[in-house]
Amino acid sequence: MIQKGDKKTMNRWAFYDWANSVYPLVISTAIFPVFYADKTTLKDSNKEVISDIVTFFGYELPNTVVYEYVVAASFLMVCILSPLLSGVADYSGSKKRFLQFFCYLGAGSTAMLFFFNTDHLELSMLALFLASLGFWNSLVFYNAYLPEVAHPHQQDKLSAKGFSLGYAGASILLIICLSMIMGIGKHLTPLAFILTGLWWIGFSQITYTVLPNSQSKNKITKRILGDGFRELRKVGKYIRTTVKLKRYLISFFLFSMGVQTVMLIAVLFAKKEVFNGPNANDAGLIIAVLIIQFIAIPGAYAFSSAAKKIGNIKTLGIALFIWSICCVYAYLFVYDELNFYILAAVVGFVMGGTQSLSRSTYSKYLPETNDTASFFSFYDITEKIGIVIGMIAVGVMETTFGSMRASVLALIAFFVLGFFALFFIPSKEKETEESEA
Numbered sequence: 001m002i003q004k005g006d007k008k009t010m011n012r013w014a015f016y017d018w019a020n021s022v023y024p025l026v027i028s029t030a031i032f033p034v035f036y037a038d039k040t041t042l043k044d045s046n047k048e049v050i051s052d053i054v055t056f057f058g059y060e061l062p063n064t065v066v067y068e069y070v071v072a073a074s075f076l077m078v079c080i081l082s083p084l085l086s087g088v089a090d091y092s093g094s095k096k097r098f099l100q101f102f103c104y105l106g107a108g109s110t111a112m113l114f115f116f117n118t119d120h121l122e123l124s125m126l127a128l129f130l131a132s133l134g135f136w137n138s139l140v141f142y143n144a145y146l147p148e149v150a151h152p153h154q155q156d157k158l159s160a161k162g163f164s165l166g167y168a169g170a171s172i173l174l175i176i177c178l179s180m181i182m183g184i185g186k187h188l189t190p191l192a193f194i195l196t197g198l199w200w201i202g203f204s205q206i207t208y209t210v211l212p213n214s215q216s217k218n219k220i221t222k223r224i225l226g227d228g229f230r231e232l233r234k235v236g237k238y239i240r241t242t243v244k245l246k247r248y249l250i251s252f253f254l255f256s257m258g259v260q261t262v263m264l265i266a267v268l269f270a271k272k273e274v275f276n277g278p279n280a281n282d283a284g285l286i287i288a289v290l291i292i293q294f295i296a297i298p299g300a301y302a303f304s305s306a307a308k309k310i311g312n313i314k315t316l317g318i319a320l321f322i323w324s325i326c327c328v329y330a331y332l333f334v335y336d337e338l339n340f341y342i343l344a345a346v347v348g349f350v351m352g353g354t355q356s357l358s359r360s361t362y363s364k365y366l367p368e369t370n371d372t373a374s375f376f377s378f379y380d381i382t383e384k385i386g387i388v389i390g391m392i393a394v395g396v397m398e399t400t401f402g403s404m405r406a407s408v409l410a411l412i413a414f415f416v417l418g419f420f421a422l423f424f425i426p427s428k429e430k431e432t433e434e435s436e437a
Contacts, residue, residue: 002148002212012210013149014162016142019203020103021166022173023135024263026196027110027128028071030174030289031181033267035189036067039118049276056121064268064404065395070125071264072391074132075384081133082140082384086377087232089141095373096211099141103204106134111197114190140380144372145211146363156307159360160300163352167300171293173199178286235374238367245365247425249382252358255320255418256383258327258411259354261390262347266292269330269404274340284337288344295345296352303353304360312361313422319357320419322350327412331405390414 003009026032040063042050056066089095109130116124150158177192239245267285275284307315326347333339362379369375394407 002145002210004149005151005154006149009149009210010154010158011161012207013142013145014158014165016204016207017162017166018169019200019207020106020135020138020142021163021170022196022199023106023110023131025170025174025289025293026177026192027113027131028264029267030286031177031189031192032113032128033067034271034285035116037063037268037271039116040066040121054118054121056125062398064265064272065399066121066125067268068265068391068395070129071132072388072395074129075136075388075391077129077133078136078384079381079388082137082377082380083232083374085137086140086144086373087230087235089144089373090371095141095144096208098373099138099211100204100208102134102138102141104134104201106131106138107197107200107204109134109197110200111194113193116190116193136380136384140376141373142207143359143363143379144376146359147366147372152364155360155363156304156312156357157301159363160304160352160356163300163356164297167293167296167352169199169203171290174286174290174293182283232374232377235371235378239375239378242365243426245362247421248362248365249378251316251418251421251425252362252379253382253386253418254421255316255323255354255415256358256386257390257393258323258414258418259351259358260383260387261394261411261414262323263351264387264391265394265404265407266347269407270340272404274334274337288341291341291344292348292351295348299349299352300356301352302349303357306353307357307361312357312364313425316354316357316361317419317422319350319354320415320422322346323354324412324415324419326350327408327415331408331412386414 037052040054041052044050052063053060054063054066061069085098089098109127112127113124113131116127118124146155146159173195177195180191181189239249267289270285270288303315303319306318326343329339329346330343334343359379362376366372366375390411393410394404397407397410398404400406
């Protein structure tokens with residue numbers, strides 16, 4: 001059994017962020033996107049871009065569009081698997097086993113990117129698809145433990161601690177990988193993908209030492225999928241009839257389109273729109289990524305403290321307002337490295353707060369229940385559908401207008417809509433939430 005509020009348990013739970021956050025930084029944000037762009041872009045002897053078109057399943061598409069669509073497809077699969085498996089996990093008490101399975105799938109597939117080959121692009125992108133599937137599905141079961149390990153008044157701070165550990169740990173591995181790549185040679189870049197997989201698997205064992213194998217006496221039978229679906233339907237009915245939870249998910253759905261899409265395309269945007277000259281240095285991109293990571297740590301704690309004073313909803317509203325300003329700034333002013341670094345600093349600060357508060361606010365809205373995986377599957381589906389729409393939107397905008405800069409306009413709309421949706425959360429229930437903060 002988990003002892004709620006136990007310091008050791010909470011710390012080791014949060015350490016999974018340290019373990020798995022290397023994936024979104026090294027693979028989704030920093031090294032792999034640059035590696036992928038270099039491998040799939042044809043340049044002349046002066047390093048001027050000749051073409052960024054690749055052939056994927058017989059279709060000729062911009063390399064960034066292929067990347068965006070593959071990631072979007074992985075999120076669609078998460079949306080299919082997550083609700084079904086979370087219901088099974090809650091019914092059978094197997095959250096830990098599902099967490100471990102998707103952790104190992106994601107980490108193993110990440111390591112397989114070592115064999116990335118543009119001659120077999122479809123197979124190479126399958127590894128990215130499975131890595132993304134493993135990472136995001138594992139988060140469903142990891143996040144589901146938050147209301148089990150911490151009391152409501154501890155959840156904002158613990159969520160911030162988890163994300164802060166993730167930012168710090170991922171930055172350490174990124175620096176190790178960069179030291180190897182820049183010190184020895186770019187030909188060692190694929191080795192970073194193996195190191196990422198090993199880091200993820202290795203440090204996750206610390207979390208597994210405190211999580212129980214099962215808290216359910218229900219046996220796994222031939223009807224387990226049906227039992228899981230019934231468990232999920234019960235949770236869905238609760239969400240539909242709870243105005244505060246339902247309307248929070250609507251707002252979360254809208255602003256997640258912006259937040260997560262920014263994180264997934266930031267480096268590709270910078271690569272095409274800022275660091276795109278013949279003398280462009282990828283080190284500038286990495287500096288920006290590290291700025292985001294390190295500033296996100298105080299950002300997570302700052303927004304947690306603000307939520308304690310003015311409430312989670314008002315604090316999230318402030319965050320979304322800042323996100324909107326960032327998008328306007330990116331569209332109008334980010335044509336050079338200096339402005340990109342300024343933007344990176346602000347994005348890092350607000351990113352840490354938005355991510356940690358989004359998770360803890362949802363957790364605090366949940367009832368006392370053992371069906372935490374099912375509840376968090378709804379949270380995860382909401383986020384992933386938002387990301388799918390966001391990634392498709394920026395892909396369509398780039399294809400239509402021939403520039404990733406135009407995609408920023410779609411992101412502004414997501415943040416503004418999410419901001420206004422916060423106002424529709426019932427004031428009485430919002431006050432209840434704020435008193436718990």
